[in-house]
Amino acid sequence: MLRTQVRKTAQLSFKRLQASYSAPKLLLKDINPHVIEAKYAVRGKIPTRAEELKSKIQGDLNPANFDQIIFSNIGNPQQLGQKPITFYRKVLAILQDPAILSILKNKDCPEYIKKEYPPDAIERAERMLKDIGSSVGAYSSSQGIKGFRDTVADFITKRDGFKADPNDIFLTGGASAAVNYVLQILCNGPKTGVLIPIPQYPLYTATLALNNSNAVPYYLKESEGWSLDCDELNETIKDKLAEDIDVNCIVVINPGNPTGSILSKEKMIEIVKVAKEHGLVIVSDEVYQENIYHGEFISMRKIVKELQAEHPAEYDNIQLVSLHSTSKGVSGECGQRGGYMEILGFTEELRAVFVKLCSISLCSVVTGQALVDLMCKPPSAGEASYGLDHSERTEIFNALKERSTKLWETFNQLEGIECQKPQGAMYLFPRLFLSDNVISIAKAKGLQPDEFYCLELLENTGICTVPGSGFGQFPGTWHLRTTFLPSGTEWITRWENFHKEFMDKYK
Amino acid sequence: MLRTQVRKTAQLSFKRLQASYSAPKLLLKDINPHVIEAKYAVRGKIPTRAEELKSKIQGDLNPANFDQIIFSNIGNPQQLGQKPITFYRKVLAILQDPAILSILKNKDCPEYIKKEYPPDAIERAERMLKDIGSSVGAYSSSQGIKGFRDTVADFITKRDGFKADPNDIFLTGGASAAVNYVLQILCNGPKTGVLIPIPQYPLYTATLALNNSNAVPYYLKESEGWSLDCDELNETIKDKLAEDIDVNCIVVINPGNPTGSILSKEKMIEIVKVAKEHGLVIVSDEVYQENIYHGEFISMRKIVKELQAEHPAEYDNIQLVSLHSTSKGVSGECGQRGGYMEILGFTEELRAVFVKLCSISLCSVVTGQALVDLMCKPPSAGEASYGLDHSERTEIFNALKERSTKLWETFNQLEGIECQKPQGAMYLFPRLFLSDNVISIAKAKGLQPDEFYCLELLENTGICTVPGSGFGQFPGTWHLRTTFLPSGTEWITRWENFHKEFMDKYK
Structure with missing residues (x-):
């Protein structure tokens, strides 16, 4: 008998429950089945x-x-055993303990210590403390510190050659938190389908299971270097529509996890076309964009912007969420939980929903936000830390x-x-x-x-x-x-x- | 016309969609309505x-x-403008930049700098680095660093006089993340009800809305110092059962947010009795346990343990989740996202579900986990940092x-x-x-x-x-x-x- 029924029976058989009665415990069978279903x-x-x-x-x-x-x-x-990038940690130490700044400015500070904190690390920390306004111990705005989002926007602008807007950037607790936000917004119960590459990073299927929506697989072609077939995508979406499942999103992981592959420009253009024709939100997981050993990384955003520049009316409907993280690349700062998402093409109303969802969990960790700034703007040639940083x-x-x-x-x-x-x-x-x-x-x-x-x-x-x-x-x-x-x-x-x-x- | 229908019609009217066709964008009306409903x-x-x-x-x-x-x-x-506790930040700075340890151990290190990092701060940082094993930049186990959970368990044991087990502790990104985990597990759709004090901290109603379950209000009595009436609780639960809503959890916020009140021992005992009779999981939000200006704080856990000691068989069914955070108290380290939950009375199967759910988001920020350790074990009398720490x-x-x-x-x-x-x-x-x-x-x-x-x-x-x-x-x-x-x-x-x-x- 189900626990609810046991309890209902108990409730009905006593006018007022006897004080010594103990109801049955909540067991595995009584909880949210979608949580049980989720696998990682x-x-x-x-x-x-x-x-x-x-x-x-x-x-x-x-x-x-x-x-x-x-x-x-x-x-x-x-x-x-991978060592953290020194520059990051110097700045983060100052953000945690700004008294280091006074230590360094004291006239008795020995040279060997000053060397540990080069002038560009100090400058960066000072700028970031100003951006933060008070302390890394204060909640930031839910979308993240504005000054850090400016840095991210500059990074994206430079990377793609198309201007980015800091208001489109959300600083998140790793990319995982961003995936959570997006899928929670898009998943409208068992009639929603989200295209997921197979093989995939299991965060996606787990999050879809938690949100009681469908992972709609598209198979990557192993023999073609884990590429994909966009005709199959079209067929799958139509088949699902016939089954009354509304496929409203496609997840692309590029570079691929677990496959280690990189998508070609041609395939990316095809994906955007499919998204345009079917009205799919594209979630582009690009957390490995620095880890390129053979070939070239092009962001989905750049492809979209190029297509929009060529055919403005036709590609105006594209909605894109791009993800990045401080956990991967050469940073490898997994435990610091830094990441960002950039949202493009959403209405103001929908943007407000993203902000509200972030606000319910208040803000992502501020030191993780700081790391995103550091990742997006490492020391540049001529700055004191550049040599060491570059060689690391x-x-x-x-x-x-x-x-x-x-x-x-x-x-x-x-x-x-x-x-x-x-x-x-x-x-x-x-x-x-x-x-x-x-x-x-x-x-x-x-x-x-x-x-x-x-x-x-x-x-x-x-x-x-x-x-x-x-x-x-x-x-x-x-x-x-x-x-x-x-x-x-x-x-x-x-x-x-x-x-x-x-x-x-x-x- | 709904977007799905527009798209379905488009799909059916072309054998293969024309390449120039652009589907309508995803709008507010097309997304998960529970996300729209959630308010904060x-x-x-x-x-x-x-x-x-x-x-x-x-x-x-x-x-x-x-x-x-x-x-x-x-x-x-x-x-x-509240200043962070100095001891916390010294230790966190070392965790971010362990090179500070070598700086301090150098024979040329001036006294004024050594004073900034007292021996107990160094010792603590060294112990914590050992607990972490590698770096704050590595993912920890999903439940949190074992050594830090030991510290939490000691803190709870000392506070309540009943031994705590580090395996029951989960280090989480503030208490908010913990609330998310618990409610996600308990919410089994529109037939689940969770008792929420009114007034309440809106994270609870927002999370219940996101999980498509019911916030079942119980009103705090303003004229009685925001206390509650447990007879009313009983009635409400029964009424809801009659409506086919299974109330499986009661949220208690003590000290109260937003009310600023403290529950009396008598009321807490009554709450546990209600939980026992109706098989409710108790979620006890105790993030303000250090902020006691008039009266005394007693943890829900202590009440449960005392009742279990007196009537072991009767109270064996109690399931309790207690929450604490580094954001409040005198720590006020909101932006660092540290917190913990302790789960008591759950089966091994259910404990495994908690672990799995944490593992999907990998781990909470490691420096936030470190802060929980620091909050639970501040410098004690006789240690170098004690004087300053105590006065702060x-x-x-x-x-x-x-x-x-x-x-x-x-x-x-x-x-x-x-x-x-x-x-x-x-x-x-x-x-x-x-x-x-x-x-x-x-x-x-x-x-x-x-x-x-x-x-x-x-x-x-x-x-x-x-x-x-x-x-x-x-x-x-x-x-x-x-x-x-x-x-x-x-x-x-x-x-x-x-x-x-x-x-x-x-x-």
């Missing part, structure tokens, strides 16, 4: 098992034949590029594994060719075949990855996502050996 | 008008007869207490205004006795009468408050909420004069 594999079963193993191998009697978990399941660079960025970038290539080469030398050339982002998403034997063993264990592979990989090597099933994949294909963030190559060798043994064992 | 007056119409006025009076030709907006609409102490806390506390009394006395000297004695929190919620004249003028302007008063107050004095209608109030009564955070008394005098003129003008 990046921190799901395999990472949870990895945390358990981590505690075990730290004990005196390590039962495993490895002494460290390699957390390749999540793009969390600083957890894996280059070093991080080159290390990422190098490791992506190394891991890709390893995969492609192995039997039963095939990987598209990594172009961007922080991940490889190799395809696993698993035997019928593996498939039936996994089935017997209640696991997906790729989940079984990832679990075996973890148990035998300590390498934690996420199975392709956590991102979605073309039916009958199996994959996994791994970052290439862990340093060194020893873990790669360990993986190689595991893979050979696995393929041999489960032929 | 603390940053609503009056504060928005205040921001407009602020820009105007900053210009060369100031049209107003005041030169500053007094933002009394929101508990944002540092915006109004005392000074902030005394200033708040003094200003609350001063403002309260002023209100009660005025005709047409009546205010309960402030016991806690950061607000007064005086009742306005408005003439029929005011009521009909307001109605003609499409405003609530208290909204009209607040708007007139703002336009004439620059003082920004929130009308009672934004929090809910007993039908036919009118109120406003004001903080007593602005320093000085000049603004209070200005208000006094305005009030007399207003009452005179609209007799």
Whole structure:
């Protein structure tokens, strides 16, 4: 019997409930089913098992034949030893403790300390404190500090060659918070559909599940470097309309997560055309725009602006939300929760809804907002911090590029594994060719075949990855996502050996 | 015609849409109606008008007869000049820039700088860096850094005299994020009801609206110091069950926002009894637990634990979520987004749902998590920072207490205004006795009468408050909420004069 009924019966059988009566507890079956439905594999079963193993191998009697978990399941660079950009942290330290400014201005301040805080870091901090007005401990306006949004607008203007407006920028707690806002606004219950690339970053399907709306998959074509087919998009939208599902949005992740691919300009133009014809809001997740190893990043915004310049009347209906974050790129400041969204083409009424939604959670963390400013305007040539800053960025970038290539080469030398050339982002998403034997063993264990592979990989090597099933994949294909963030190559060798043994064992 | 229909027609009339066709834009009427419905007056119409006025009076030709907006609409102490606690900021600066540790350890470091970072601040930062493991720039576990949760558990244990478990603690982005998680889990559509005190902090009704569930009001009794009547609670729950609305949760805000009242122990026991009999989850919002000016704060958790100790079987079904925040108290670090929730009495399955929901947004900001640790364990007697820390806390506390009394006395000297004695929190919620004249003028302007008063107050004095209608109030009564955070008394005098003129003008 349902809890409501138990309680109703209890209510009706006593005129006034007896004081000693205790109602049944709220259980899993009583809560919001959409919360139960939502899945987030990046921190799901395999990472949870990895945390358990981590505690075990730290004990005196390590039962495993490895002494460290390699957390390749999540793009969390600083957890894996990537150093923060020095300039960021100097400025943030001053924002937290403006007394550092007086320390530095004291006539007795030794040179070695002054060197730690170059004049451009001081200047930046002073400007930002002025923008903030009071303290990083005060709520900012819900949309974010105006001065920081100016910096973002300048960055976008320079990047795209089309002027951006600070009033279109919202500073958010990472890109995740922005995804939440947009989908909450667009999702109008079970009749709403949102086009999601498959494979996708599972935040999208999870948020759609929470909002009781439909993730409408469009499959990326692995053999074509994870590109997409816009004719299929058109067909899918029509099919859904026939089923009375109103597809009102398309999510594009570029550079791709988990695929590591970059969309071509031609494909992007096609996507905008589809959006125009069907009245779709485009959500362009561009958090990996700095992580470009092969090819070129063009923002969806630039494509839209170019099309609007050529055909103003025709593309006037485009509504675009672009996302960026301080968690990725060479910044890797995940724990600081900085990010922004830019909204284009929405009516004033709808813009006000975005502002209201942000205001309900008051404001995003102000130091995270500050990081967005720092990311969008790093020290420039001639400024005191430029040399160090530039070399830090280059070093991080080159290390990422190098490791992506190394891991890709390893995969492609192995039997039963095939990987598209990594172009961007922080991940490889190799395809696993698993035997019928593996498939039936996994089935017997209640696991997906790729989940079984990832679990075996973890148990035998300590390498934690996420199975392709956590991102979605073309039916009958199996994959996994791994970052290439862990340093060194020893873990790669360990993986190689595991893979050979696995393929041999489960032929 | 609805957008879906327009699009459907377009789809059907072309076999393949013409390339030049542009679909209608997404408009307000096409989005999630629950987002439109959600209201958040603390940053609503009056504060928005205040921001407009602020820009105007900053210009060369100031049209107003005041030169500053007094933002009394929101508990944002540092915006109004309250200084952050020094110890917090020293530690946070080191967490952002651990190079400060080497600066201090250098043999050439002058005394004046060493004094800025006392040994206990260094020790704390070193311990916290160890707890974090890598950097504040890395995602933490979704529930929050384990070492910080240990500190919270110790704080709660000491406060209540009942042992707390760090596994029950979740570090969240302010208390707002926690409210979001809990209500998202509990809200199972339009048949779910959540008991909300009226007046209430509008985050609750806004979140319930977003989740398409019902705010079931229970009225606080103004004349009894904003206490509540538990017989009425019982009746309301039964009435709702008869209407097929399953009330599964009661929200308690103690100390009260916006009322400034404190619940008595007797009332709290009654609330727990109601929860026990009806199987309600208790959400106890205790973010103002440090702001106690008259009376005593007892946590809901302590009441529950005491009842469970006396009658273990009977109270075994209690499920409690307690909220706390670094934004209020004497910390006032709103912009840093630190907070926690403790969950008690939930099954392991449900605890896992809480963890999953947190994991979808990855983690709360790590520096905010650090602040929770600092708030829960300030320097203790004998430690180097204790003297300064203690005096800062005392000074902030005394200033708040003094200003609350001063403002309260002023209100009660005025005709047409009546205010309960402030016991806690950061607000007064005086009742306005408005003439029929005011009521009909307001109605003609499409405003609530208290909204009209607040708007007139703002336009004439620059003082920004929130009308009672934004929090809910007993039908036919009118109120406003004001903080007593602005320093000085000049603004209070200005208000006094305005009030007399207003009452005179609209007799």
